[in-house]
Amino acid sequence: MNAPDGWKRQDTAPPTDTTDPDYFHKVVDCQWACPAHTPVPAYIRLIAQGRFSDAYIMNRQSNVFPGILGRVCDRPCEPACRRARVEEEPVAICRLKRVAADHKDDITDRLPKKPSKTNGKRIALIGAGPASFTVANDLAPLGYECTIFERHGVPGGLMRSNIPAFRLPESVLTEELGYILDMGVELRLNSPVGSMKALLDEGYDAVFVGTGAPKGKELSLPGRKEGDANIHIGIDWLESVAFEHTKSIGKKVLIIGVGNTAMDCCRTALRLGADDVKVMARKPRSFFKASEWELEDAEAENVAITVNHSPKSFVVENGVLTGMVFETLEYELDEKGAILSQNVTGEVTIPCDDVVLAIGQENAFEWIERDAGLKFGKWDMPVVDETTFQSTTPRVFFGGDAAFGPKNIIWAVEHGHQAAISIHQYCQDQLLLAHPANGLELTSTKMGMFEWRYSNSFDDAHRRAMPHVELAKRFKDLGTEVELGFTAEQAAIEVERCLNCDVQTIFDAPLCTECDACIDICPVDCLAITQAGDEVHLRETLDAPGLDAEQALFVSDDLPLTGRIMIKDENICLHCGLCAERCPTAAWDMQESQIIIHHVEDMAEGASQ
Numbered sequence: 383m384n385a386p387d388g389w390k391r392q393d394t395a396p397p398t399d400t401t402d403p404d405y406f407h408k409v410v411d412c413q414w415a416c417p418a419h420t421p422v423p424a425y426i427r428l429i430a431q432g433r434f435s436d437a438y439i440m441n442r443q444s445n446v447f448p449g450i451l452g453r454v455c456d457r458p459c460e461p462a463c464r465r466a467r468v469e470e471e472p473v474a475i476c477r478l479k480r481v482a483a484d485h486k487d488d489i490t491d492r493l494p495k496k497p498s499k500t501n502g503k504r505i506a507l508i509g510a511g512p513a514s515f516t517v518a519n520d521l522a523p524l525g526y527e528c529t530i531f532e533r534h535g536v537p538g539g540l541m542r543s544n545i546p547a548f549r550l551p552e553s554v555l556t557e558e559l560g561y562i563l564d565m566g567v568e569l570r571l572n573s574p575v576g577s578m579k580a581l582l583d584e585g586y587d588a589v590f591v592g593t594g595a596p597k598g599k600e601l602s603l604p605g606r607k608e609g610d611a612n613i614h615i616g617i618d619w620l621e622s623v624a625f626e627h628t629k630s631i632g633k634k635v636l637i638i639g640v641g642n643t644a645m646d647c648c649r650t651a652l653r654l655g656a657d658d659v660k661v662m663a664r665k666p667r668s669f670f671k672a673s674e675w676e677l678e679d680a681e682a683e684n685v686a687i688t689v690n691h692s693p694k695s696f697v698v699e700n701g702v703l704t705g706m707v708f709e710t711l712e713y714e715l716d717e718k719g720a721i722l723s724q725n726v727t728g729e730v731t732i733p734c735d736d737v738v739l740a741i742g743q744e745n746a747f748e749w750i751e752r753d754a755g756l757k758f759g760k761w762d763m764p765v766v767d768e769t770t771f772q773s774t775t776p777r778v779f780f781g782g783d784a785a786f787g788p789k790n791i792i793w794a795v796e797h798g799h800q801a802a803i804s805i806h807q808y809c810q811d812q813l814l815l816a817h818p819a820n821g822l823e824l825t826s827t828k829m830g831m832f833e834w835r836y837s838n839s840f841d842d843a844h845r846r847a848m849p850h851v852e853l854a855k856r857f858k859d860l861g862t863e864v865e866l867g868f869t870a871e872q873a874a875i876e877v878e879r880c881l882n883c884d885v886q887t888i889f890d891a892p893l894c895t896e897c898d899a900c901i902d903i904c905p906v907d908c909l910a911i912t913q914a915g916d917e918v919h920l921r922e923t924l925d926a927p928g929l930d931a932e933q934a935l936f937v938s939d940d941l942p943l944t945g946r947i948m949i950k951d952e953n954i955c956l957h958c959g960l961c962a963e964r965c966p967t968a969a970w971d972m973q974e975s976q977i978i979i980h981h982v983e984d985m986a987e988g989a990s991q
Contacts, residue, residue: 384651385752387731389400389921393651393916394914394915394916395914395915395916395917395920395937396937397674397938397939397947398892398934398935398937398938399717400886400888400936401822402822403819403820403821403822403977403978405822405934406421406430406771406798406822406886406977407820408574408886408934408979409884409934409952409974409975409979410422410423410883410884411463411883412459412460412462412463412475412883413459413463413464413884414446414462414474415457415458415459415461415462416459416792417443417458417792417793417795417796418444418445418446418792418795418796418799418960418966419444419796419977419979420441420444420445420817421440421444421884421886421977422459422475422880423881423882423883423884423885424440424827424842424884424974425437425440425441425478425479425482425530426475426478426877426880427475427836427837427877427880428440428477429482429873429877430480430484430837430877430878433484434481434482434485434486434487435486435487435489435492437481437486438482439487439489439492439790439854441479441483442493443483443981444795444799444979445479445792445795446512446515446516446519446562446614446795446798447512447558447791447795448479448480448482448483448558449480449483449484449554449557450512450550450554450555450558450560450791451476451479451549451727451791451792451795452476452478452479452480452481452482452483452484453476453479453480453549453554453865454549454550454791455476455790455791456642456673456790456791457475457476457631457673457675457790458693458792459475459476459850460474460476461474462880463475464588464881464883464953465589465879465880465881467953467954468840468956469842471616471844471845473845473846473848473876473879473880474845474848474868474876475844476868476941477848477868477961478868478873478876478877479870480640480867480868481867481873482799483660484867490564490716493561493564494523494565494821494983495523495565496523496564496565496566497524497525499525500526500527501525501526501602501727502525503525503526503527503587503588503809504517504526504529504585504586504587504693505517505521505526505529505588505589505590505666505805506531506581506584506586506588506589506590506759507528507530507531507589507592508530508531508575508581508589508590508592508594509530509531509532509536509539509588509591509593509594509784510530510531510532510537510538510539510559510569510571510593511538511539511540511541511593511594511782511794512539512541512592512594512782512791512794512795512798513590513592513594513781513782513783513784513794513795513797513801514530514539514590514592514798515537515562516561516595516780516781516794516795516797516799517537517590517798517801517805518530518565518567518796519528519562519565519798519804520798520799520802520803520981520982520983521523521806521823522562522565522566522567523565523983524715524806524982524983526805526806527566527568528566529567529568529569529570529586529647530565530569531568531569531570531573531574531575532569532572532573533572533573533574533575534571534572534625535571535572535899536561536571537563537569537571537674538555538559539592539594540594540617540783541555541791542618542624542955543613543617543620543624543625543726544557544620544621544623544624544643544646544666545623545646546574546620546623546646546649546653546860547624547829547860547861547863548649548653548856548861548862548863548864548937549605549646549863549864550859551861551863552861554962558805559823561942568683572774574749575619575749576749577751578750578751578754578756578778578989579753579754580748580749580776582775582778586777587777587807587809587810587880588777588778588809588966589715589777589778589779589786590778590779590780590781590801590805591764591778591779591780591781591784591849592780592781592782592794592798593745593746593747593784594783594784594794595743595744595745595746595783595784595787595788596617596738596743596745596780597617597743597744597745597746598615598616598617598618598739598741598742598743598744599615599741599742599743599744600615600739601638601693601739601741603693603694603695603696604694604696604698605695605696605698605703606696606920608696608698608701608702609696609697609698609702609737611703611861612661612702612703612735612736613696613703613736613737613739614736614737614738614739615738615739616637616639616643616644616647616739616740616741616742617624617643617743618740619647619738620646620647620650623860624783625648627673628654628656629654629685630658631651631655631656631735631736632734632735632736633655633656633658633735633888634656634658634661634732634733634734634735635648635651635658635659635734635735635736635737635738636655636656636659636660636706636732636736636737636738637651637660637661637662637737637740637741638662638693638737638738638740638741638884638906639661639662639663639737639739639741639742640661640671640672640687641670641671641672641740641742642671642672642673642898643677643743644672644677644740645661645672645677645679645680645741646687647738647801648661648680648738649679649680650682650860651687651736652683652684652685652857652920653856653857653860654860656736658685658686658768659681659685660685660686660688660732661685661686661687661688661736662688662691662692662693662706662708662732663687663688663689663691663714664691664692664693665689665690665711665721666689666690666713666715667687667689668719679864682850682853683849683856685855685903687846688699688895689903690710690711690712690713690743691708691709691710691711691730692708692709692710692711692726693706693707693708694709694729695707695708696737703735703736703737703747704733704734705732705733705734705735706731706732706734706737707728707729708729708730708731708732709726709728709730709732710726710727710728710729710730710818711724711725711726712724712725712726712727713725713983715924716836716876718762718893719732723751723785729878730948733753733911733946733964738842742788743783743788743962744761745761745783745784746764747762747764747786749766754775755774755775755778756773756774756775756778756889757773757774761787763787764780764785765782765947766779766780766785766786768786768813769800769802769817770801770804770814770815771785771797771800771801771804772804772808772814774809777800779804779805779925781794781797781798781799781800781801782798784798784861785797788816790910792880799981799982800817802981802982803817803818803980803981803982804817806982806985817980818916818980818984818985819980820977820978820979820980821977821978821980822976822977822978823975823978824886824888824974824975824976825973825974825976826971826972826973826974827885827959827972827974828962828971828972832970834885834959835974836882836885836972836973836974837878837882838882838885838957838958838959839958840956840958841875841879841882841901843875843876843879845876845879846868846872846873846876846877848865848866848867848868849865849866849867849868849869849872850864850865851863851864853868859925866867881956881957882957883957884972884973884974884976885938885957885959885975886972886973886975886977887950887955887957887959887961887970887971887972887975888970888972888973889936889938889941889970890968890969890970890971891938891939891940891941891947891949891969892939892942892946893967893968893969894938894941894942894943894948894967894969895940895943895966895967895969896911896943896944896946898911898967899962899964899965899966900960900964900965900970902964903960903961903963903964904960905956905958905960906926906954906956907924907925907926908924908926908950908951908952908954908955909924909935909948909949909950909961910923910925910932910947910948910949911922911929911941911946911947911949912946912947912949913946914946915948916941917931917935917937920935920937920949921935921951923949924949924951926951926954928951928953928954930953933950933951933952933953934953935950935952936948936950936952937949938952957972959972
C-alpha cells in the first residue's frame, strides 16, 4: 500500500557500529579537529607520567614538528576540546605539546634512519618549508633520494622568515629540521627553481611543490606610489627583518590587517623602535582572522587595535609619508553576527611614519611555464586533486599553501603526509586513490575492581596561564622568546584537566540486567535506557537532552530482558568510568581507543630493503 502524501516513515536509529574507527575518532574531538590527527589525550597522559620523550615521539609521528607547533600552531584542537563543555576554557593542548618538546631527552636514536641502500627513486622538493620537509621525513627512510631546493640561505620557509624569533626561536626550528636532514635528505640552499620544465628535464621521478604563498597582497590607494619608501608588504617586511636587512622602523606605525601576520608585524615593529603601533581593522573584532591569543599578546604589549576603519588613501607631503586617511564605518549585524549593512559615518586622518600591509597572501607560480603540462584554474592556481595532491602532470604534486591557498603549518604537515603516500604509489606504479583506511585498537584500562590505567577523577582546576617574559625585558632583543613555557607545577595541573576522551565507555548489551545503576551514578546524566526510536526521539529521552546533532549518540543493541536499548550522549560524557565501576555485570568497560592513522611507511614494507 502506498503511503499518504507528506508521510515519512520514522525509522529507528540503528545500533552504533563501534568497530568503525571514525566513530571513536569523532568522540575524541581534539584529534578529530587536528588536520594531522595527533592523539592528544594519549600524549597528555604520557606527559602526566613524566614520559616526555615518549610524548614527543608520539607527537612527531603525526605532526612532525612538536617543538615548533607547540609554540606557533593555530590550535584547531583547542576549540574542539570537550573540556570547554564543562567550563569555559579548553585544555592547553598546544602548550603541553611544547612541554614534551622542552623536557625530552636525546631522541635521535628513536628517529627513522637512512637506509643503507636507496631505492633509486629521486624526488625533487621545491621550497624548504613544513610541507616539503614532511614529505622528505616520510619518504627518505624508505630509500627515496630526496633533494630540497630553497631560494634562501637557510631552510624553514615561512616558519623562519615570517614567524618572529620571539615566538619561534631559531634553535628550535634548526633542531627539528635537522632531524629530517639527518635522514639523508639533500638540502640545496640559495637554489631557486626558475623553470619547472628545466627541473622535469633533470629526470626526477617525482616533483613536490611546497613553495607556500609567498606573495603579500597589495593595497592600491591614492598616494601608494609616492609613499612607497615607507609602505611595506607584511610578509616581505618580516622576511627582511628575519634576515637582518631591516633593523629599524619609524616611531608611529600603522598595521593594515588583522590576521596572524598582522599580529607578528605589530609586535615586531615595537622591537625595532616604534613607540606607537596601531592595528587598523575594517570590520568589528568578531570578524578578525587572527587567533584570540595572538590578539591578546599584541594588546598586552600595548598595541592599539582600532575597528571599523576602512583605508581610503595615503597622505604624502613633500615626498614623505605622514599619515593615512580612513573612512569610519558603522555596521548592522543580524542575530547570528553576520553583516546586514554598512554605512560610512565619517573620515579621519591618522598620522604615521610607516605603514605595513598585512591584508593577505597569494601564490606565485611565475616559474612554472604554462606549457609545462600543468593545468591552472581559478585565481591562477594549479589544478590539484584534493585527495592525492597530484597535478595534471602526473609526476608533479603540490602541498601546503601552494596547493589550495594559505592555511597554516599543521595543514601543510598533513598535506605532506598525504602527498608522500601518493608519491610513493606513483613511483611504485600503484593506484593513487588507494590510501589505506584508518584502523582501530581497543585496550582495556582495567587494573583492579575500581582502578584504571588512567586518572579518571574530574579535576576542577582552571586553565593554567602561560608565563611571559616581563614587558621591560622582551623588547631589548628581537630573539628574546616571550613565552617561557609551563613550569613543572603548571604542567602537572594542566594535564589533569584532560578528560581522557580516548578512553571509551564500551558497552556489552548481552551482559546488561537493566538495573539502572549506571544511570543513577552518572554525574552528567548522559545515559538512558529506553524504547528504540528515531534519533530525534532518543535525544529527547535523555535527562540532559542531547541537542547537538553534530555530536555522536551511542545506541546499543537490544537489551536481553526487555528489548529496550541503552543510549549515551557522547557530547557530555566525562569518561570518568563510574558506570563501569558501578555495573554489577561488567556490561560497561573503559577501553583506550587507538586510532591507527596510516602514513606511507605502513604501506611500503620492504621498500627500503
